[in-house]
Structure formats: structure tokens, C-alpha cells
Amino acid sequence: MNCLIPAFQDVPDSDVNSFNKERSSAEITFRNNISLPFSQPWEYNRKRGEKMKKIEIEQLDKNLISMIHNDWAVLTVPDEGKVNGMTVNWVQMGWLWNKAVVTVYVRPQRHTYPLIEQNECFSLAFFDDDQRDKLAYLGKASGKDADKLAHVGYTTTVRDGAPCVDQARLVLVLKKLAAMELTGSQFVDKTVEAASYPHQDYHKAYTCEIVAAYQKEA
Numbered sequence: 001m002n003c004l005i006p007a008f009q010d011v012p013d014s015d016v017n018s019f020n021k022e023r024s025s026a027e028i029t030f031r032n033n034i035s036l037p038f039s040q041p042w043e044y045n046r047k048r049g050e051k052m053k054k055i056e057i058e059q060l061d062k063n064l065i066s067m068i069h070n071d072w073a074v075l076t077v078p079d080e081g082k083v084n085g086m087t088v089n090w091v092q093m094g095w096l097w098n099k100a101v102v103t104v105y106v107r108p109q110r111h112t113y114p115l116i117e118q119n120e121c122f123s124l125a126f127f128d129d130d131q132r133d134k135l136a137y138l139g140k141a142s143g144k145d146a147d148k149l150a151h152v153g154y155t156t157t158v159r160d161g162a163p164c165v166d167q168a169r170l171v172l173v174l175k176k177l178a179a180m181e182l183t184g185s186q187f188v189d190k191t192v193e194a195a196s197y198p199h200q201d202y203h204k205a206y207t208c209e210i211v212a213a214y215q216k217e218a
């Protein structure tokens with residue numbers, strides 16, 4: 001299995017790739033810890049002819065803040081034989097613990113929340129502007145009530161152990177490194193807490209390693 005390691009070249013391969021070497025490229029572990037072969041005819045094993053090429057994360061050519069704030073993204077997680085996707089734009093991307101990382105923030109009431117808790121790998125997908133309506137739907141409807149990705153016509157392919165949306169412009173495969181629960185006492189600026197958490201439904205933050213990045217070929 002290939003892994004994104006552009007900044008790790010002075011680190012032995014054995015350390016950098018230990019995660020990927022532990023995971024067989026032929027299987028993925030689901031929320032109930034049952035390993036199933038990729039070849040199962042599941043939704044997220046269907047290839048749809050979208051051409052994605054693996055890139056190094058430093059090759060991103062768009063402004064990160066604008067990508068997250070204005071373009072939004074879809075967090076895509078295995079969900080009992082299907083895949084759930086939820087729109088996010090409270091996201092951080094950077095360099096931490098000698099790794100390229102993304103931190104996503106998930107409120108406890110989201111259908112996505114237990115899925116993120118139970119899965120080690122998931123993905124974050126970015127789209128072209130013409131997909132805005134679909135992202136708005138994925139940010140409003142809940143996977144509790146619908147197969148949202150199917151509803152908007154998105155399909156997924158497992159890449160590096162995570163379901164990735166075939167129709168995305170860019171997909172980051174994420175592996176969870178740390179999970180941190182926000183609490184009211186952590187806020188230095190109480191106006192931020194008051195504005196974002198009037199119901200005290202604090203996000204849980206998941207800092208994840210970007211283990212691979214795939215970009216749609218022009």
C-alpha cells in the first residue's frame with residue numbers, strides 16, 4: 001500500500017509506514033471490527049471511471065482557508081455496509097507531530113459522530129463549485145434517515161483503507177491520531193463559546209494524519 005510521505009524522507013520507512021504495513025491492502029476493518037474483503041460488491045467498492053491520481057499534499061494549488069471556508073468539504077465514513085457523508089467547514093489543516101494533519105470537528109448529535117468514533121480511517125472530499133447544492137443537502141439531511149450519498153448520486157471507492165467519493169475534485173484519506181472533547185472551560189474568549197455553543201453541544205475534535213491525497217485528473 002502506498003502512503004503519502006513527502007516530508008518524512010529522513011525517517012525510516014518502517015516507522016513512517018507502520019500503520020499501512022499493519023493493515024492489509026486487501027481488507028478494511030469496519031465499525032464492528034469485522035474484516036471484509038474489498039471485493040465485496042458494496043457501494044463503496046464500485047468504481048465509476050472517475051480518474052483520480054495520487055498527489056503529494058504540498059502540491060495543493062488552492063488557498064487552504066478559502067478551500068475550507070468557502071468551498072466546504074464532505075467527511076465520508078463507513079456506515080454499516082454503506083457510506084455516510086456529512087458537509088463540514090470547521091476544519092484545520094497543517095503540520096503537527098511531524099505529520100501532515102487535518103482536524104475535523106463533529107458535534108455529538110451527528111449521525112457521523114459514532115461512525116467517526118468507531119472507524120480509524122475515513123476521508124475528506126473537496127468538490128468543484130457546481131456541486132454546491134449537493135453539499136448543502138449533505139449538510140442538512142442526516143444519515144440517520146437516508147442514504148445521503150446515493151441520494152445525490154455520489155459513489156465511493158476504497159482508497160488506502162477509506163471510502164473516497166469518486167466525483168470529488170480532491171480527496172484526503174485520513175487516519176485518526178487523537179480525539180479531543182471540547183468543553184466550556186477551555187474557551188479563553190467566552191464570546192466564541194456563547195456564539196457557537198448556546199446549547200453546550202461541544203464538538204469533539206479529531207486530529208488525523210493525511211495518509212494519502214487523490215486529485216481528479218484534468
Ligand SMILES: Cc1cc2nc3c(=O)[nH]c(=O)nc-3n(C[C@H](O)[C@H](O)[C@H](O)COP(=O)(O)O)c2cc1C
Pocket residue numbers: 072084085086087088089090091105106107109110111112113135136138139140141142143144
Ligand atoms: C457548510 C456547512 C458546514 C458544516 N460544518 C460542520 C462541522 O464542521 N461539524 C459539524 O458537526 N457539523 C457541520 N455541519 C452540519 C452537518 O453537516 C449536518 O448537521 C449534517 O446533516 C450531519 O449529517 P449526519 O447526521 O449524517 O452526520 C455543517 C453544515 C454545513 C451546511
